[in-house]
């Protein structure tokens with residue numbers, strides 16, 4: 001049985017007091033947390049320790065980061081390693097978000113090294129793929145996403161790819177209010193699962209969680225989550241509003 005996951009990607013938002021009250025607010029709602037569900041809070045590095053303290057005794061809540069370096073340690077001023085993340089209780093790390101690809105020039109091959117390092121260090125990567133509007137208009141989204149998967153993930157051994165969660169985030173839907181339709185999301189999620197099946201076999205492909213991200217909110221989450229191959233969501237803007245995030249968790 002694959003896991004169902006709602007992950008909040010806070011991006012570069014919140015001060016420490018705001019982070020603390022957001023977590024408190026989310027935990028104050030009545031949350032439907034059945035055993036197959038997981039909630040991940042992917043918070044800025046500076047709040048990992050604090051948020052860890054707030055959620056450590058809350059079942060099904062897990063700590064996430066938004067990036068890590070691809071080397072183990074060393075002279076990389078300003079960077080954070082995967083081992084540093086696990087040492088403060090982090091379990092998940094977002095890798096390959098389109099904002100990292102776009103603003104920090106992170107390539108498929110660099111992202112493959114990050115995924116590798118994350119897994120070796122005991123983190124579960126949430127690996128993001130997705131096409132720009134231009135690519136979709138040229139109807140090349142299937143090939144685009146296939147290339148992202150091949151160049152970053154498909155060199156992993158079976159035991160390692162098992163640790164990966166994939167997030168399909170069409171770039172044109174991130175922070176724009178535009179959402180992929182249910183059928184656009186389902187078609188891409190099916191495509192991703194098929195590619196994993198061809199590479200690693202059916203059993204493994206059925207066990208990988210594939211999340212949808214891109215303007216996911218309380219009004220569209222139930223329909224998106226009802227799609228056969230959508231196993232949850234990676235939530236940006238709506239994860240910063242306690243009531244909205246709680247409602248999205250409850251619609252999974």
Ligand code: PGA
Pocket residue numbers: 009169173174175176213214215216234235236237238
């Ligand atoms: P959004 O962001 O929900 O604000 O569109 C999603 C993401 O960037 O992960």
